Amino acid sequence: MTEHAAQTEPTDAAPDAGTAADDPADPVTDSAAATEQEGASTADAEEISSGDAASPATEEPRTGADSVVTALENAGAKTAFGVQGGAIMPVYDALYESDVNHVTMAHEQGAAHAADAYGVVTGEPGVALATSGPGATNLVTGIADASMDSDAMLALTGQVPTDLVGNDAFQETDTTGVTAPITKHNYFADDPDTVGDTVGEAFAYAESGRPGPTLVDLPKDTTLTETESEPGPAEAPAGTKPTPDADPDAVERAARAIESAERPLCLFGGGVIKGEASEEAREFARENGIPVVTTMPGIGAFPEDDPLCLEWAGMHGTGYANMAITHTDCLIAVGTRFDDRLTGGIPAFAPEAEVIHVDIDPAEISKNVHADYPLIGDAGTVLDQLTDAVEDAPAAAEWRDQCEAWQEEYPMTYATPADEPLKxxxxxxxxxxxxxxxxxxxxxxxxxxxxxxxxxxxxxxxxxxxxxxxxxxxxxxxxxxxxxxxxxxxxxxxxxxxxxxxxxxxxxxxxxxxxxxxxxxxxxxxxxxxxxxxxxxxxxxxxxxxxxxxxxxxxxxxxxxxxxxxxxxxxxxxxxxxxxxxxxxxxxxxxxxxxxxxxxxxxxxxxxxxxxxxxxxxxxxxxxx
Incomplete structure (x- = not known):
């Protein structure tokens, strides 16, 4: 599998144009090839006229575009969103007979957002397609959005033929270069024999570990060239699957801190939902009687009608959630990156708390808020570890009463005066x-x-x-x-x-x-x-x-x-x-x-x-x- 551009690997020179196949769609046709094709057509006609009914039907040749679509089917993709165009047209042609339902959007940005939301709801990567140049750049806002929110998404972009890459060809853009900072990984797929496996890998990698968007740039000669290769099952790159369990000794130390806390607070972020860990989060909080605050991306991880829930915190969060964060002495943060809209000024964020930070991505640990007890692993798995390790629930009855008092003191209410417009x-x-x-x-x-x-x-x-x-x-x-x-x-x-x-x-x-x-x-x-x-x-x-x-x-x-x-x-x-x-x-x-x-x-x-x-x-x- 050839990867000419990736977030983790700097882009080298443009692909070697000398090995690229000519674009079959180019109106300038090689005369020898044309003559050969004409001869073949004549022979086919003679065979048909001979009346040989026993001749088996010839299978349609497979192309790189067929491999792309087969890879999507192998990965379990059911829906894709996109806008048709010249460089991506071979992939769309291959989609014509596919079970993957394609939804044509009015604008490529809409395709990216629709794919993003599809992934948020299903828990599987959404798929967005666009052609080269402006089609690809119109996806950028949606890709960046998915990157910031750690949403699994696969973008497939058309590209000019490889022998034109770097020549400022019509609708050419360095798509892998443009999107390298906002993708989990991206690929320049210049080999029709491996393009299917590349797409399958990109799909799987988007949803593995900490989710995020991936992108495969598809030169037109790659998708039009015939291949005998069949893509295999979608698999993330070797070595990228994170270890789900946190270090047992670290879990034990965190458990002792929870047991001794007088004002413990759970902070559940979007990683709880993306990690399918909502049930584990609810069990942990309820079993230990610990009040819960969520981040905005974590909304829904814990039911807001539960007596323990203080709803979401941050710039426009509830007063009682923000008061709880300000006064907690043990913050159990799961699946959150502690962004500035949550924390406000870092020195004043949870100033009295020992911080237990659970996250699948080690890069998030102590990036913004120092973690006294870092627990690197899958949210659900680590929450189960903590549930087993905490032997005695913290004595937090007075703390729960205080949280209820804040709810009464700072209610989420609004006035509806008859002489003012609708609220x-x-x-x-x-x-x-x-x-x-x-x-x-x-x-x-x-x-x-x-x-x-x-x-x-x-x-x-x-x-x-x-x-x-x-x-x-x-x-x-x-x-x-x-x-x-x-x-x-x-x-x-x-x-x-x-x-x-x-x-x-x-x-x-x-x-x-x-x-x-x-x-x-x-x-x-x-x-x-x-x-x-x-x-x-x-x-x-x-x-x-x-x-x-x-x-x-x-x-x-x-x-x-x-x-x-x-x-x-x-x-x-x-x-x-x-x-x-x-x-x-x-x-x-x-x-x-x-x-x-x-x-x-x-x-x-x-x-x-x-x-x-x-x-x-x-x-x-x-x-x-």
């Missing part, structure tokens, strides 16, 4: 009450994302699908499409998929609504429309003396009418008494619906920890900022 929190709660616990919620990025996370009660993993580390506006609609396909593939066609979007975020990928209409997808999109880039406006009011430079979006279209033009069902809400019936009608509609919800343009997301501030010093009102 967005009310709308989120209305959708939550009207849907089942297994409803999948996707979002764009901004204020609406925070309100959805704050005022929806999540009880199951893989029901919260959002952009966290990269903060990508426009994620919501394509993510809803990916989530819808994921639910359908798993046989859950009756699950609701609700997307909360903002007006600015919705406008960035509105073209993907055409895909939802074309596929008759049952998704409901609630646009919390305040005619602002709301989070920017909030920061401008707090930190830039109210100068609304480029954040005022009073030029927004009427989204309900736009939805109807796309062929979706459009609704509009302006008043509280319209909410319940409209929410019910939108959810009942069997197909894509868009609810244009006009909310209070001055409403802010609170609580709020100012950037770099201490978690325990959160603002509860604008005056506190």
């Amino acid at each position: 967005p929190q009310f709308v989120v709660e209305a959708f939550d009450e009207a849907t089942d616990d297994d409803t999948i919620v996707t979002t764009g990025v901004g204020q609406h994302q925070m309100w959805a996370a704050q005022f929806w009660t999540f009880t199951e993993p893989r029901t919260w699908v959002s952009s966290h580390g990269l903060g990508t506006m426009g994620y919501g609609i394509p993510a809803a499409i990916g989530a819808r396909l994921a639910a359908d593939v798993e046989g859950h066609e009756d699950r609701d998929v609700v997307c909360f979007d903002g007006d600015g975020s919705f406008l960035m990928t509105i073209q993907e609504l055409s895909v939802a209409v074309r596929e008759n997808m049952d998704v409901t999109i609630a646009v919390l429309n305040n005619e602002y880039i709301g989070m920017v406006r909030q920061w401008q009011d707090a930190f830039f003396e109210g100068r609304h430079m480029a954040s005022d979006y009073d030029w927004m279209p009427e989204f309900d009418k736009i939805a109807e033009a796309f062929g979706a069902r459009g609704f509009r809400i302006d008043e509280y008494d319209e909410v319940a019936d409209t929410v019910e009608d939108a959810l009942d509609y069997d197909g894509p619906s868009v609810v244009d919800v006009h909310i209070d343009p001055e409403e802010n997301v609170l609580p709020m920890v100012p950037s770099g501030g201490a978690n325990g010093q959160f603002a509860l009102s604008e005056e506190h900022l």
